[in-house]
Amino acid sequence: MTDSLxxxxxxxxxxxxxxxxxxxxxxxxxxxxHYLRYSARLPEKNKIFVCSAYTCRTQTEFKFTSxxxxxxxxxxxxxxxxxxxxxxxxxxxxxxxxxxxxIGDTVGTSADRPGDDFSGAGxxxxxxxxxxxxxxxxxxxxxxxNGLIKHHVVGPLYVKEDIxxxxxxxxxxxxxxxENQTKQKYAVDGWLLPSGKEPEIVEVxxxxxxxxxxxxxxxx
Numbered sequence: 001m002t003d004s005l006x007x008x009x010x011x012x013x014x015x016x017x018x019x020x021x022x023x024x025x026x027x028x029x030x031x032x033x034h035y036l037r038y039s040a041r042l043p044e045k046n047k048i049f050v051c052s053a054y055t056c057r058t059q060t061e062f063k064f065t066s067x068x069x070x071x072x073x074x075x076x077x078x079x080x081x082x083x084x085x086x087x088x089x090x091x092x093x094x095x096x097x098x099x100x101x102x103i104g105d106t107v108g109t110s111a112d113r114p115g116d117d118f119s120g121a122g123x124x125x126x127x128x129x130x131x132x133x134x135x136x137x138x139x140x141x142x143x144x145x146n147g148l149i150k151h152h153v154v155g156p157l158y159v160k161e162d163i164x165x166x167x168x169x170x171x172x173x174x175x176x177x178x179e180n181q182t183k184q185k186y187a188v189d190g191w192l193l194p195s196g197k198e199p200e201i202v203e204v205x206x207x208x209x210x211x212x213x214x215x216x217x218x219x220x
Contacts, residue, residue, distance in 0.1 A: 028156055028157045028158060028159040028173070029156060029157070030156050031137060031141075031154070031156055031157070034134070034137075034156065034157050035134070038051070038055055038056040038130060038134065039056065040056040040059060040134055041059060042138070042141070043138045043141045043142055043145070045142075045145055046063055046064040046068075046069060046142060046145075046146075047061065047062070047063040047064075048061075048062055048063075048064075048103075048135075048138040048139070048142060049061055049062075049138070050062055050103055050107050050109060050135055050138075051127065051130070051131040051134045051135050052107075052108075052109050052112075052123075052124050052125065052126060052127050052131050053121070053122050053123055053124045053126065053127075053131075054116075054120060054121045054122065054126065054127070054128040054130070054131065055128065055130045055131070056130065056131060056134060057121075057122060058124040060107040060108075060124070062103050062106060062107055064102075064142065068102065069146060071098070072095060072098075072099070072142075072143065072146065072148060073146070073148065075091065075094055075095040075098060076091055076092070076095055076143065076148040076149075078091075078150065084151065085151040085152065085179045085180075085181065085182075088149070088150065088151045088152065089152070089177070089186065089201045092140075092143070092149065092152075092177070092188075092201065093198040093199060093201050094198060095143065095148075096136060096139055096140075096188070096190070096198065096199055097196055097197055097198040097199070099139045099142075100135075100139070100190070100195055100196050100197075101195070101196035103135075104195045104196060108124060108125045109124075109125055109126075109127060109195055110195045110196060111125040111126075111195070112125060112126050112127045112194075112195040113126060114191070114192050114193055114194055115191065115192050116128050116129070127191075127195075128191075129172050129173045129174075129189075129191040130173050132173075132189070132190055132191045133157050133173035133174050133175050133189070133191070134157075134173075134175075136174075136175035136188050136189075136190065136199060137154065137157060137175040137176075140154045140175060140177065140188070141154055149177075151179060151180055151181070152177040152178060152179050152180060152186075153177070153178050153180065154175075154176070154177060154178075155176035155177060155178040155185060156176060157173050157174065157175060157176060158173070158174045158175075158176045158185065158187050158204050158207070159171060159172070159173055159174075160172055160174075160204075160207065160208045160209055161209075172189075172191070172208050174187035174188055174189040174191075174204075174207060174208070175187070175188040175189070175199075176188065176204065177201070184203060185203070185204040186201050186202060186203060186204065187200070187201070187202055187203075187204045187207035187208070188200070188201050189202075189207065189208070
């Protein structure tokens with residue numbers, strides 16, 4: 001029995017050491033599976049359910065009006081020149097900022113403090129990275145449903161972590177866009193920004209923690 005316990009302790013120590021020596025970046029669950037995991041509701045055309053209070057504990061219904069949709073169409077209107085994927089990502093960033101402010105001023109999440117803090121859990125005005133990533137995915141799905149995204153598709157949420165970094169490498173979520181032509185994946189993340197500011201839209205390899213710093217990369 002002593003030998004068995006000793007071997008078990010050794011194996012556990014090796015596994016723990018491997019974990020400490022690595023990080024990972026991966027495409028997470030499908031959109032449907034992610035929403036199911038957090039008991040979140042998917043958008044219903046122009047109606048969304050805004051996540052807050054950390055890990056979607058609170059979900060507040062919000063419906064874009066016809067005037068709101070007209071504003072989205074105006075913001076996402078493709079220019080006659082210089083149109084393309086990169087330019088579309090700029091328009092998407094502007095539009096997501098407008099959507100976040102429009103929604104936040106109505107449901108109370110405009111009071112969200114950037115990042116996380118201990119007092120935010122359970123507070124319906126505050127959002128962690130799961131809330132932010134889920135909401136951004138919902139906003140993108142509304143744009144996609146209305147035919148306003150032409151050079152990208154909305155992808156599953158993206159996840160990255162590096163536990164060697166401690167709290168600065170904690171598991172982090174982002175919404176994701178995939179460019180149609182190149183299939184390049186872009187993380188869409190506004191967690192560290194004040195509510196209503198344009199989210200970061202950057203290649204997943206460079207988002208949060210540069211992949212070059214991560215020893216292990218896996219795909220789910």
